[in-house]
Amino acid sequence: MTKYVYDFAEGSKELKDLLGGKGGNLAEMANLGLPVPPGFTVTTDACRAYLRGGDEPFGLADEIGLHLERLERQAGRRLGDPDDPLLVSVRSGAKFSMPGMMETILNVGLSDATVAGLATQTGGDERFAWDSYRRLIQMFGRTVCGVPGEAFERALDDAKRAAGTTDDLGLDAAALRGLVTRYREIFREHTGHDFPQDAREQLDRSIRAVFDSWNGERAVLYRRQEHIPADLGTAVNIVAMVFGNLGPDSGTGVAFTRDPATGATGVYGDYLANAQGEDVVAGIRNTVPLQQLAAVDKHAYDELMVIMAKLEAHYRDLCDIEFTIERGKLWMLQTRVGKRTAAAAFVIATQLVDEGVIDLDEALHRVTGAQLAQLMFPAFDLSRAPERLARGVAASPGAAVGAVVFDAKRAAALAARGERVILVRRETNPDDLPGMIAAQGILTSRGGKTSHAAVVARGMGKTCVCGADRIDVHDGHFTADGRTVAEGDIVSIDGSAGTVYLGAVPVQESPVVRYFEGTLSPGADPLVAAVDRILTHADKVRRLGVRANADTADDAARARRFGAQGIGLCRTEHMFLGERRPLVERLILAGTDDERDKALADLLPLQRADFERLFEAMNGLPVTVRLIDPPLHEFLPPLDELAVRVALEESRGEPDGHDQALLDAVHRMHEENPMLGLRGVRLGLVVPGLFAMQIRAVAEATLACRERGVTVRPEIMVPLVGAVQELEAVREEAQQLLGALGVQARVGTMIEVPRAALTAGEIARAADFFSFGTNDLTQMGWGFSRDDVEGAFFTRYLELGIFGVSPFESIDRDGVGRLVRIAVDEGRRTRPDLHIGVCGEHGGDPASIHFFHDAGLDYVSCSPFRVPVARLEAGRCAVVATGSDSR
CATH class of the missing domain: 3.30.1490.20 (ATP-grasp fold, A domain)
Known part of the structure; x- marks a missing residue:
């Protein structure tokens, strides 16, 4: 029984x-x-x-x-x-x-x-x-x-x-x-x-x-x-029951053996005489600092100090204690390992190491990547109670202040003049990237934590609030709870809390980021010293490598400063945006082989220059270049925008042949479900010369850098492979081009199609490495599009417990995770030396990193700002695996 x-x-x-x-x-x-x-x-x-x-x-x-x-x-x-x-x-x-x-x-x-x-x-x-x-x-x-x-x-x-x-x-x-x-x-x-x-x-x-x-x-x-x-x-x-409400010689209180806000040593807490516990919580009367108990009841205070010291020694950690004094008699009602701020977690862990209470393995185990992420973002000083306009989804942590701007191009132009701006949109798309880069922060009235705005913002370390449903965005202004905010008005957005404030709220800079950037030494700040010490130990013990997803030399340089061991994903399609878009349009509109070859020839030196800058920034470290992935029509203007433009031109009697040709191309390339259409490896096999141009650019950039004494370790990743024959066709072309120029480079594939995971043993015959694209693997595994479904029903799924957390935030271990394990096992069965990583958004998620460690991956790749988080969690994986003592 x-x-x-x-x-x-x-x-x-x-x-x-x-x-x-x-x-x-x-x-x-x-x-x-x-x-x-x-x-x-x-x-x-x-x-x-x-x-x-x-x-x-x-x-x-x-x-x-x-x-x-x-x-x-x-x-x-x-x-x-x-x-x-x-x-x-x-x-x-x-x-x-x-x-x-x-x-x-x-x-x-x-x-x-x-x-x-x-x-x-x-x-x-x-x-x-x-x-x-x-x-x-x-x-x-x-x-x-x-x-x-x-x-x-x-x-x-x-x-x-x-x-x-x-x-x-x-x-x-x-x-x-x-x-x-x-x-x-x-x-x-x-x-x-x-x-x-x-x-x-x-x-x-x-x-x-x-x-x-x-x-x-x-x-x-x-x-x-x-x-x-x-x-x-x-x-x-x-x-x-014991009673703290029996008169002035009775009372109740809460105490901490160290400051839970900063980690400072000492006794912290509150006491309320002649009260029961709920009186403290309800705030019926003001408490007094715990130290004042010594003047009221010295015997009870001294006994409490002895007990607190005994509990901290026993639990080997900060203790949170609830107690009651009944007519001079002390009673202990509860203790637990106390909750603490992220800063206190790091400081306390290293204090206990210095005191000989725990070792560095245990200190590493007691902090988390999520706590480190909190320390890396600036925060608002809310002591002056600013006016709150709205609340949305806390999509990307941080604090940002700037003038409201509704157009990405204008945001970029204003930022170029030195102005600080907040880009406000209903939702963002790839065309908004220049404005998103230029802005201090991004605010959208639609979307959630895995919307385009959120994912890109986190990748850039940019503050973002999404889905602020009380905000109604119009041309030139937005309204929030009856207030109208015009372009140029100053707002402040808190990406850690999802709040939007009117006016400029003072920002407190993160010393931890200054440390990673090399502008603050560890000895200059106790918190930074604690972070440095624990992160150094994490690097010493971890097995899992950490790379970065980076597409520009600036991102690559930052990733390296933050401790990245290479680039695990360079998304080359980002190099086709902005002022290069007309060249891509020429490629798409080419009616002959000569026109197509000319467009590709014009793109070649630009791609080569991009890769040279990346290779220089990552001198001596591997750089994985993913060949172009999205369908070409994403580089054209939207269908409705083009249709309106052409209709207006015709109504004015001023038809534009180029616009009409673009419209015809968009109609021709229209797909009901572009995620499952002509993209990735399919695009490279169907559009002659496209992948060849990119591979040649990698090879020529490698040669140019080596002449300047830069050590280059290029890797070429073929996206969206579902059958080994696809990879074999691209690999053969790549080896011919690379061999002709005398360049050696690994050629591998992104495992992002369920069939690829299930036939990984075959695909491994033609691959030097695998890198899991868990974003698409999740979409195809679950059968829904991230951009379409999150706002539609994810909230309801979370309420019903179907999701404990969005599968785009943390890896779905039972479904998508099983595909990963199958691919790892079968791939290595065919090729024991197969190098395997992950470059999807999950590569920077702490819980997912533990899964990838257990699954036997060699590295994770994430946005530059998440590299320290991944380093820390990779170290925690190692100490958990070796049986570190845990509270």
Whole structure:
């Protein structure tokens, strides 16, 4: 028979899967001999069984009864005893801390029959007894029975007005007795029955309410945000009540063994005299700094300091502690490894290394790539409470201030004059790239975290807020919540929070980025020193290489400064935009072989120059050049724009042959689903000379750089291969061109078509390397287009739990991940020395990096700004794999 209930003496922090974090830690403190009120824990197994069946599992009630009897013996009181009642708290406690997301009920066991006994028990303190009773009715009514909390709050406000006070402490026993009467009326009005007087009924219904709160709206939202699995369930802790609201010699507080904001050593916390725990959370009265407790109760303060030191030594980390003092007696109600800011995480980890508490492997394990990413982006100083216009999706972190501009070309022109601009669009497309590069930040009224604007912005380290649905973009202005913002007006956008502010909000620069850029030494800042130390260790222990996705020399240089070991993806199509677009149009419109060859010949020196700059920036490191991937019609103006232009020209009697030819070409190349059309390797095989021009440019750039003493390691990647014959055809052409010029280069393919993954053993015969294009592999694996579906139904899928996280943000391990594993296994079975990496957006995602490490890849490639994150996570993969001690 399943055991559903554990006394504290039976548990430990190692059982947090079963007892939850709170229950495991209460047991741990009790076993350390610390002053913990007696109690027991109902397990997460019981919660899951309850949620599955809609009722408590068989035997649970009897188990609770047995453990309740033990608790009564320990406390020397009985639940429901009218003369000397035991009161208990009923608290949630999941495996992972979810502060405030689930329910707590205090003072369970109070009733009309026991309230007088409580007063006697506390030396005749009737005020305290009636105050405790009104708190129970309020919490039980709201949590267990769904009575609106506002109804109780209004009654409390009425009582305070009648007593001429603004403070709960101003209500005497008579006023509180009257308030209890009113609370019971409110309870009956909303539930149709009286407040339950049976103590065991109160307890059982409270336990069920805590179970139910696991699926409460705020808990679900929090789990989704924090990527906490939905099937864990919560434990329930039943603990004998101790009271901090028994007068000036009682109180409650929260303490940290180090500063959770900065990591600084010392004791930090707050204390509130004559209060219960929810008073601190509710902000009913202002707390005082914990140090002031020393003046109020020196004995309790000194004991707390000893316990805090003992807990930090035991947990070997920053501890977050909740405590209550009942008439001078200190009680420990909870401890946990405390949440902290990203900066504090790095500082504390290195402090503990210096103190000999943990080693560098453990320090590396205790920080995350997500925390490092937070440290790399600037942030707003919101101390002056700026005016908020709207909120959208926090698409790319950072803080950006500038003048509103609605056109990408104008944004680029203004930026060239030294002006700081924010590009505001309904949504962005590849034509907006120059403006996106020039702008300080990007704001769109449509799209989400994986929209074009978001993906490109993150790749550039550019601040971006997407999907700000309160913003209505018009020509020359936008409106937000009734406010009109015109071009040229100043706005500030916070890509970390997804907020938009009117006016210029001061920005605080990130010292961590200055360190990566080489303008700040590690010794100049404690935080930077901690980042440098941990990241250096990560580089020492990691197996997984880290490259960058970079298309320009500037991006390549930045990637190298940030620690990239090469370029894993150079998207050559980005080299065809801007002022080179007319040459591409000539290629598309060529009616003869000579016209096509002339267009390609004109593109050749431009491509060669691009590659020379990349090779120089990455001197000695590998550069993977992906041959052109998108369909050619993406380099032409949109169909509707061309159609309008041609129609206007004809109406004026001024037809333009070039525009008409472009329109004919767009019609000719139109595809119902371009993602699955003439692109990638298919384009190279159908358009003679296109891939040959690019391969020749790589070879000639290699020769030119070598003459200047630059070491070049070129790799040519063929996109969208689905059959080995496609790769063989391009490889043969490449080897002939490279051989004729005396250049050696690896030739491989991007695995982004499911068929390629499933036939990887065959494709490996013609490939020197694989690089997974997980963006397209995800689209084709799931059968939906990222650009079309995210705004359409992803929110609903997340709500339903179909997605825990968007498969474009973090790799779908079960589906797309299985394709990756198949390709790795079969590819290496054919060719054991096959070099394998990933260059999709997932290459910079911390969770995905762990998957790629486990799958046996050789490297990940990501945007330059995510390179340090990938380095850190690759190191964390290594220490986890070797069994580093983890909290």
